Amino acid sequence: FCRIRPVSRAEAAQGGAIVVEKIDEYSVTVETPRGPREFQFDKVFSAEASQEDLFHDTSRKCVSHRLIQLAIDGYNVCVFAYGQTGSGKTFTMVGDKEQKNPGIIPRAFNAMFDIMRKNNSKFTYMLELYNDRLQDLFASQAGERNRKGVVFAQGAETKEASSAQELYALFQQACANRHISATSEQTPSTSL
């Protein structure tokens, strides 16, 4: 998927030009010094798309809910945000600070607990992959990889959550550890 973020006030004040344009549901053009280039995606969200649109993706019958159901059924699911600094990864995945516009992660927590009502309490752990090193965000030790390079989280500190709110509080706690370690490495961005 590709999401185009709106021009920020600062960018508008600096007179920045819009260089990305959605052509249709699946393609965008980007202005480059050598002329426009077209890129194709499974789906393109314009700058007007809401967090709700992103999560529900109505044209695809709730991809997010399908992915969440798959995760609950025991499959590994990965949602990965990629883009340059300031492009909107944190906004898309987490949302704004006040959570007036929650992103995919808090919405997924709610959906997970909606599905799992019968069996409420769940365990969670959080690892950060930073410069090819795994850091347990609930403890100080690093995670590990086996000889084949496959990540395994044996010994990772697990926490119990019995609601989406509790899970989000744990997520914020782990994120705070992530920011501290990022600052100590003198990295200004959040590297989601």
Ligand SMILES: Nc1ncnc2c1ncn2[C@@H]1O[C@H](COP(=O)(O)OP(=O)(O)OP(=O)(O)O)[C@@H](O)[C@H]1O
């Ligand atoms: N779709 C959007 N609608 C409104 N504001 C947005 C949107 N996407 C991003 N923003 C705003 O743009 C700014 C940069 O976004 P964000 O922090 O999510 O970028 P990032 O890709 O996570 O950057 P970094 O890699 O530096 O952490 C933030 O102030 C965010 O609130």
